[in-house]
Amino acid sequence: MAKETKETESKRTNGRINPYWFYLFFVFFIFITYFFNASQSTKEIGWLEFDEAMLRQGDVAKIIVVNKEFAEIYIKKDRLSLERHKDLTSRVGFSELSPHYKIQLGSVQSFEDKLTKAQEGFLPEDKIDVRYVTRTSWSNILSWLFPIFLLVLFWMFILRRMGGGQGGGASLFNFGKSTAKLMGQDSKSKTTFEDVAGLKEAKIEVMEIVDFLKNPDHYTKLGAKIPKGVMFVGPPGTGKTLMAKAVAGEAKVPFFSLSGSEFVEMFVGVGASRVRDLFKKAKEKAPSIIFIDEIDAVGRSRNKVNVFQSNDERENTLNQLLAELDGFGENTGVIVLAATNRPDVLDKALLRPGRFDRHIYLELPNKEERKEIFKVHLRPIKKADDIEIELLASLTPGFSGADIANICNEAALIAARKKKDLVEKVDFIEARDRVVGGLERRSRILSSKEKKIIAYHEAGHAVASWYLKNVDSLMKVSIIPRGKSLGAAWYLPEEHQLITKAQFMDQMCALLGGRAAEDVVYNEISTGALDDLEKVTKQAYGMVAYYGLDKEIGPMSFYDSTGRDERFLGKPYGENMAKLIDKEVQDLIFTMYEKTKGLLREHRAELEKLAQLLLEKEVAEREDLERIMGKRDQAPQSV
Template sequence: MSNFGRNLALWVIIAVMLVLLFNVFQPGSGQHASQQLAYSDFIGDVNGGRVRQVTIQQHNVTGTLTDGTSFETYLPEDPTLVPRLTEKGVEVIAKPEDSDVNPLLRYLLQWLPMLLLIGAWFFVMRQMQSGGGRAMGFGKSRARMLTEKQGRITFDDVAGIDEAKQELQEVVDFLKDPQKFQRLGGKIPKGVLLVGPPGTGKTLLARAIAGEANVPFFTISGSDFVEMFVGVGASRVRDMFEQGKKSAPCIIFIDEIDAVGRHRGAGLGGGNDEREQTLNQMLVEMDGFESNEGVILIAATNRPDVLDPALLRPGRFDRQVVVPNPDVNGREKILRVHMRKVPLASDVEPKVIARGTPGFSGADLANLVNEAALLAARLGKRTVAMSEFENAKDKVMMGAERRSLVMSEEEKRLTAYHEGGHALCALYEPESDPLHKVTIIPRGRALGVTFSLPENDRLSESRAYLKGLLVKIMGGRVAEELILGPEKVTGGASSDIKQATRVARMMVTELGMSDKLGMISYGDNSQEVFLGHSVTQNKNVSEQTAREIEAEVKAMIDAGYNRAKEILVSHIDELHLLANGLLEHETLSGAEVRQVLRGEKVVRTVMDEPMPDSRRASVPSTGGFRPDPAPPPGGGLGPAPQPG
C-alpha cells in the first residue's frame, strides 16, 4: 500500500472512532433522562398508585410515573409483580428478549471504540519502531525507479562530451555482458562520480545510462537523505541499497551528492550529527563487510572539493568522470541535438553559433535554442532563422534589449563613437580576435557592446594577446577623447577601465609577464577570477613591492592606451564612417563593418532592421554611464574567451 493509502486509512479510522465515541457518550434521546429507581421504591410507587405505565423485558423494567417522570429498575424473581400492577390499573407492556441481535455483535459494538484505539496505537508504534526511529515512513528510501517507455534518453541524445560517454559506455557494456570483462579478472566498478560545472549534462548522462543499460535505474537527490532526526538518513541509505540488491544488477543515481557527502569533522556536531551518520552508512554500504555485487552507484556534483576523502577512494567511487564545458566542436554537436525538433531556415549555421558562444554549457545552449524558437514564434514565423539565433544569443549573454530606453541624439552619437573605437582597435590590432558584432542598442547593463570572438576556443592567453586585449579595451575611451576632447569625456568607460585593470594586474601578479618584477606570484589571497586566472590583491607583499606592482599595472594600461590612440588617430576617417553606420543601423556584424569602412551600402531585409525610435517609450536616460558599476558580459567588448 502506498503512503497516501496508509495515511488515508489512518484518518478514516480516527474519524469513525470519534463518531462512535460521540454516540457512546451521548445522552439519551428522550425528553427526560430516565431515573434509576431501587426495586423497593418501585414497589412503593406501585402500591401508592403513582405508576402509570411499565415495560417489562426480561429483568429490565422501564416506565413512566403519573407525574411524567421516566424511570428504570432491575426486576428480581417476583411472580406477584404483574398481578399487583394490574390490580392498581397500571398499563403493562411485555417485550421478549432481543433475538434479532447477536450477543457477540452487541458486545463487539460496545467494545469497538476501545478496539479502534488499541489498533491505532499499535499502528503508530509499529511505524515508529521500524526503520530506525521513523514515523510515517521517515526511514523509507525516497529513491524512484526510472521507467522511460516514452521519451527514452540514450547516448545519441548526449553530445559534446565524448570522453565522458566513453567512460560510461564501459559501465553499460559491463551490465549487458559482464562475462566479457570477468574472463580477464575485471570487476564491475562500484561507483562512478560525475564532476563538472552546472549545466554540463551530468544528470542527462545518468538518464542516458538508464536508457542504454536496460536495467533497473533508481534516482534520488542527496538532499532526500537529510532530516532533522538522527538516524533517518542512515535508514534511508540502508533501505535504498536493499532495494538495489533486490533488483540487481541495477544502477542507483544520487544527484548533488555533496549535500550528504561533505567532509566529516567540519560541523559542530562531531561524529554524531545526522549528516555524518548518513555518510558513514553510505561508506559502509558501498564497501563494507557485505558485498553489493551488481549495484552500481553513480553520483553527480559540481563541488568535488568538499567531498569526504573516504568517499572518493577506489573501491567506493572507482571512477571520477569529468564533464567539462564543451569546446567549439562539442557546442556544435549539442546545438544540432537541440535543433532536431526546431524547424530551421536555410541560413542557420550551427558552426557559426557555436563559435560565438565560448564558455556556454549544454544547458545554456538548450536555452539559446529555446529562446530563438520563442522569438520566431512571437514574430509569427514558421521557421527559425539565423537572425533569431543571433538575437537569442545576445539576450542570453547580455539580457533583453532595452528598447524603451530613450537616448538623446548626442548620447547615441557618443555611444557610436565609443563602440566604434573598440571595433577599429579590434580590426587593426594584429593579436586581436576577429570582430564579430558591434551594437549601440542598450542591453542589460551596457549602452553598447562590441563582440570580438576567437576562431576556436582559446585555452591559453599569450603575452601579445593580452596586450592586444588592453588595446581593444582602451579604444572606447580614446575615441571619446578624440571626438569630444579630454575635458568632455564621460563615465561610459568605467567598466572598460576596471576590466583593463584586472587584465594588467593578472599579467603582473599571476602570469609573470612583467620584465621588471619577474616570474613571481605575488600574494595568495585570491579575490576574483578573470580569464580563468585568479587575480590577487597583493596583501602579502611589502609596500615597496606593492608600489612597483601598481607602477607596472599603470605602465601596461598606458601602453595599451597609447597604441589605441595611435590606431584611431591614423584611422580617424574610418572612425567617423563607422560611427555614422552605427547611428543608421544600430547593429553591424563584422562583415558589415568592413562594408561600411569600404564605403559600401549595407543592405538588409525588413526583419533585420532594428525597431524604430517612434516605438520607444519615454524613460529617463542614464546618459553615457553604465547603470551598474559591475562590467557587463565582456565588459563592453563581448565575452572574454574562457579556458576550456
C-alpha cells in the first residue's frame, strides 16, 4: 500500500502542468480573439455610398454612434435580400442583429449636419433614428493588455533563469529561499562507509558523529556535547564529497547538501537570506545534517589584505553563516559538514571551535590505502586472473582516489576498444600511462634528426637514473609522443616521508640526464629539456630557500605555510639574501649538471646502445634495460 502511495504521488508530481502551457494557451486565445473579431467586423463604407445606396433608397433601419468615433448602420430586414446587399449576407458569420455597415466619423457635429441635410423632404416617419452609446470592446482591452502581458512573461522567464533553474520554486519571490537538496528516507544516498576505502582515521571520526545521532544518550549522560561542525580538508580527489555522501547514506536523519557558490547571487541580500532559510529548514527537521561543498566560495578571509577585492555580498553571507553556526540563536540538533581544498583562504572566525570543532585532513593515500581503493573500484569490472593489485598500487604513487577510479575506468574502456572479454593487466598499465602522460600520438610526424635527438635525450635520463643509487627504479623508456611530451621514462617510485640531501641531488642529476646526453653526444643542446629544467630549478630553490640544505645559507627557511606572503609583492628577505640564494641555486644546478655529464661520458657505450634500441623499437622495457646496462646493484634507498 505504501508503495502504491509513493507511485501515485510520483505520478502526480510528474504529471504536474507546466505553467508555460498556460501562458501559451493564453497567447493562443488572444490571437483567436483577434482573428474572430477581424472575421466578424462589419464592412466599412464612406458617406457617399451610404447616402446614395442606402439612405436615399430607404434601406436604413437605425444608426448607432459608438464612442463618438464611428457610426454603425443597421439595414431593414426586408431590404437585406436585395442585390446591392448580397455581398453582406454571403459573409461568414452574418447576423441580422449585428451591425451591417460602419462609417468612421471625423466629427459628430459634421455627421449630424450631413444627415439632417440629406433627410430634408423626408416624412417624419421615414427619418432615421440616431442613438449615441459608450462601449468598451475586447479589442480595446486587449490592445493595451497584451503588451503588458508579454512584458511580464518576458521578465518571469528571465527571473526563472537567474534563479538557477530551480523549476517552479524559482519565481520572483523565491530568490531568498535555500537551494539545498534534501535527502531523507525516501531519497536516500546509496553510498555507505563500505564504499569509502583508505580513509580509516577519517571514517572513525565521522562514524562517531553518525553514532551520536543514532544513540545520543550514550554520550550525553557523560556530559558530552555533539560537535557542531566538521571540516573536511584535503587535495582534490581525496574523498571529501564521497565521505559526505557516505554520511548521508548511513545517517537516518534529514541531510541537506549544497555548494558554497549557491549562496552567492547577483542580488544584494540573497546569500544571507538563503543561509537563514537553510538553517530554518534544518532546525525544523532536527536532528539533521547540512553539507556545504567548496565552502571557500563563501568563507574567504575578511582581512585587510583583500580590502581592494572584497565583495560586500559575500561578506554579508559569511557573517550570517557565522551567526547561524555559533551566535545568540540556538542551533540544537544541526550538524554542519563542510569541504574545501583551500583552507588557507578561509576566515579564522569560521574555523574556530564552536563552529567547526573538528578538522579532518584527508591526505593522498599510501600504498596500502591505494590497494583498498583499487579493490573498491575493481568490483564492477570483469577482470582477468593476471591482475595484481599489489603492482597496481605500486605503479600509482601520489594518486588520489579519483585518479585510481579514472585508471580503472580507462582500463575497461581500453579493453572494450580492443574487443576483449576481460580487462587484463596490460590494459591497466596502458591506462596508467594514458592518465599520467596523455594519449599516444603516433601520427605526430618527426624528422629523423629530431627522433634521434629524442632517443639520446631519453637514453640519457635512463642511463643517469640507472647508475644513481638514490633514484627510483626505472621500468620503461619510450620515444613515442604522448600528450605534450615527445618521450618519457617510467619509474616505479618508492614512497618517502623524508628526503635527504643526497636523494635530492641524485634526482636532479636524473632530471638533467636528457640535456646532458644531448651535450655529450652532439655538443649542442635543444629546447626539449624545458620541463626537466623547470623541475630542477624548483627543486634547487626548495633545497636552498625552504629546506635549509645549503651550507652557505644555513638552517634557514623562507617557506610561508600560511600563504600570506604570496599576497604581497615583496619577499620575506632582503636584496643581499636574494642574491645569495640565486647564486647558490645556480652553483648547485651547474654542479649537478657537470656530475651528470661525467657519468654519461663514463657509460657512453651503454648510452649509444640504448639510443639505437629506442630508434629501432621506440620502447625499451625493463628486460632490455637490464640486458644493456646489467642488473642494478643498488636499489633505491628508503628513509
